[in-house]
Amino acid sequence: MSRRLFSRRWLLIVGLLSIVLLLISCTPSHPQSTFDSAGPVSKSQLNLFWVIFWASLAVFIVVIGILLYSVVRFRERPGQGMPVQVHGNRNLEIAWTVAPALLLTAIAVMTIRTIFDLNTPDSDNPLEIEVIAHQWWFEAVYPEFNITTANEINVPVGRDVSFKLDSDDVVHSFWVPKLSGKMDIIPNKTNTLWFRADEPGVFFGQCAEFCGIAHALMKFRVIAKPQEEFDQWVAGQQAVAATPTGQAAEGALVFNSKGCIVCHTITGPDTVAVRESRKQAFLDGNALTHAPNLTHFASRTSFAGSIMESTEENLKEWLRDPEEVKPGNRMARLAGAFNDPTMALTESDISALVAYLRSLE
Ligand SMILES: [Cu+2]
Numbered sequence: 001m002s003r004r005l006f007s008r009r010w011l012l013i014v015g016l017l018s019i020v021l022l023l024i025s026c027t028p029s030h031p032q033s034t035f036d037s038a039g040p041v042s043k044s045q046l047n048l049f050w051v052i053f054w055a056s057l058a059v060f061i062v063v064i065g066i067l068l069y070s071v072v073r074f075r076e077r078p079g080q081g082m083p084v085q086v087h088g089n090r091n092l093e094i095a096w097t098v099a100p101a102l103l104l105t106a107i108a109v110m111t112i113r114t115i116f117d118l119n120t121p122d123s124d125n126p127l128e129i130e131v132i133a134h135q136w137w138f139e140a141v142y143p144e145f146n147i148t149t150a151n152e153i154n155v156p157v158g159r160d161v162s163f164k165l166d167s168d169d170v171v172h173s174f175w176v177p178k179l180s181g182k183m184d185i186i187p188n189k190t191n192t193l194w195f196r197a198d199e200p201g202v203f204f205g206q207c208a209e210f211c212g213i214a215h216a217l218m219k220f221r222v223i224a225k226p227q228e229e230f231d232q233w234v235a236g237q238q239a240v241a242a243t244p245t246g247q248a249a250e251g252a253l254v255f256n257s258k259g260c261i262v263c264h265t266i267t268g269p270d271t272v273a274v275r276e277s278r279k280q281a282f283l284d285g286n287a288l289t290h291a292p293n294l295t296h297f298a299s300r301t302s303f304a305g306s307i308m309e310s311t312e313e314n315l316k317e318w319l320r321d322p323e324e325v326k327p328g329n330r331m332a333r334l335a336g337a338f339n340d341p342t343m344a345l346t347e348s349d350i351s352a353l354v355a356y357l358r359s360l361e
Contacts, residue, residue: 031204034177038203038224041118041180041195048114052107059103121194126162129153133165133172133185133207134290136214136329137305147237148265150292151220151306153205155197156230162194168290173209176222182208197224204306213328219306233299236361241266241295244359251356254349263291263331266360291331297360304329315354319345 030036037043074083130141131153140153155161165174165185175182180195197203207218225233244252255261297303301310304326308314318325323332345353 032177032206036178038178038201039180039196039198040122042178044114044118045181048110051110055103055107059100118194121160121162122196123160126160126194127155128162128164129155130164130166131174131185132168132290133174133211134168134330135170135212136207136218136326137292138174138205138207138218138220139168139290139292142234145234145238147234148293149237149296149300151302152223152300153220154223154225154230154233156227157197157200157224158227160194160196163192165191165193170211171209172207172211172218174205175208176203176205178203179222184209197222200224200226214305214326217305217307217326217329221302221306236299237296239296241360244356247352247355248359249356251352251354251359254345254352255356258345258349260353265291265293265295267293267295294357294360298358299361312354312358315357316350319350319353 034042034046034049037046128143130143132139132141137151138153139148139150141148163174163183165183167185167187169187171187172185173182174185174193176195179197180193183191183193185191201224203222203224205220205222207215209215211218255264255266292303298310302308303310303315304318304322307326308318321332322329326332
C-alpha cells in the first residue's frame with residue numbers, strides 16, 4: 001500500500017494537479033484577486049507581500065539546497081564505516097542566527113512602515129462613507145450628500161475614500177481585495193479604512209469574518225466612476241423616489257399594505273406618512289429590523305448582499321421565497337412574523353411589486 005502511494009504515476013498526478021491548482025488560483029483576472037491591485041493601498045500591500053515572498057523563496061532555496069546536497073553527498077555508502085563525529089561549529093551557529101535576525105528585522109521595518117503609511121489617507125479631503133454591516137448585507141451612508149444605499153458603494157475614480165466601519169450586530173469584516181486589505185467591523189467600535197480606486201470599474205467585496213448562517217452570501221461591490229458620472233449618481237440618489245404610474249402604482253399600494261414598508265424605506269411623495277401609520281400597526285409584538293433602503297433600488301445592479309443580479313426574474317424569485325434564494329436572511333425570517341394569510345403575496349402582487357421596484361431609478 002505504502003509503496004503504491006509513492007509510485008511514479010501517483011507522484012506525476014499529484015504534481016500535475018498541484019501545478020494546475022497553483023496556476024488557476026493565481027490568475028490576476030480573478031474578480032477577487034489581491035494580485036491585481038487597482039489602487040495605491042492594495043498596491044503597497046502587494047509590494048510588501050512580494051518582498052517577503054521573494055526573500056522567503058531565497059531562504060527556502062538555500063536551505064533546501066544545502067539539505068539536499070548534504071543528503072546526497074554524505075549518504076551512507078557500503079563499507080564506509082563510522083563517519084567523523086562533529087559537535088557544533090561556533091562560526092556556523094553565529095552565521096545562522098545573525099542572518100535570519102537581520103532579514104526579519106528588515107522585514108519588520110518595512111512592514112511597520114507600510115502599516116503607518118497606510119493608516120491615514122494621502123489627501124486631506126477624502127470622501128467620507130459610513131459603512132454599517134448588518135447580518136447579511138452592507139449599508140452605505142454618505143454624510144456629505146445625505147445618501148443611504150445598500151451593497152453597492154459608488155466612489156469617484158482618483159479620490160481617496162475614507163470609511164467609518166460600524167456593525168449593527170456581530171463582528172463582520174470589510175474586504176475589497178483589489179483595493180485594500182481587510183478591516184474587521186466590530187459592534188460598538190468604529191474602525192476606519194481608506195482606499196482609492198485609480199481606474200474605473202466594478203470591484204467585488206466580501207464580508208471576511210464569519211458572521212452567521214448567510215456569511216458566504218454577504219457580498220458587496222465598489223463601483224468606481226469618473227467624477228462626472230459620480231456627480232450624476234449623487235444627484236440621482238438625492239432625489240425623492242419617482243411617482244409610480246400604471247402597474248408600478250399598483251405595486252406601491254401592495255408595498256404599503258403587505259408590510260414591506262415596515263422594514264424598508266422608500267423616500268417618496270406619499271410614503272413617509274403611510275410608513276408611520278403602518279409602522280404603528282405592526283409595532284406590537286413584531287421586532288422591526290433594518291433593511292436596505294429601496295428609494296433608488298433600480299439604480300443598483302444587484303441585490304440581497306449582491307448575490308443576485310437585479311433582473312425581473314430574479315426579483316420575482318426573491319419575493320416568492322427569499323429564504324430559498326438566501327437561506328437564513330432576515331427578510332425571510334422576520335417577514336414570517338407577518339405571515340398571516342392577509343399578508344401573503346399573490347403572483348399579481350409580485351408582478352406589481354417588481355414593476356414598482358424597477359421603476360425606482
Ligand atoms: Cu460575514
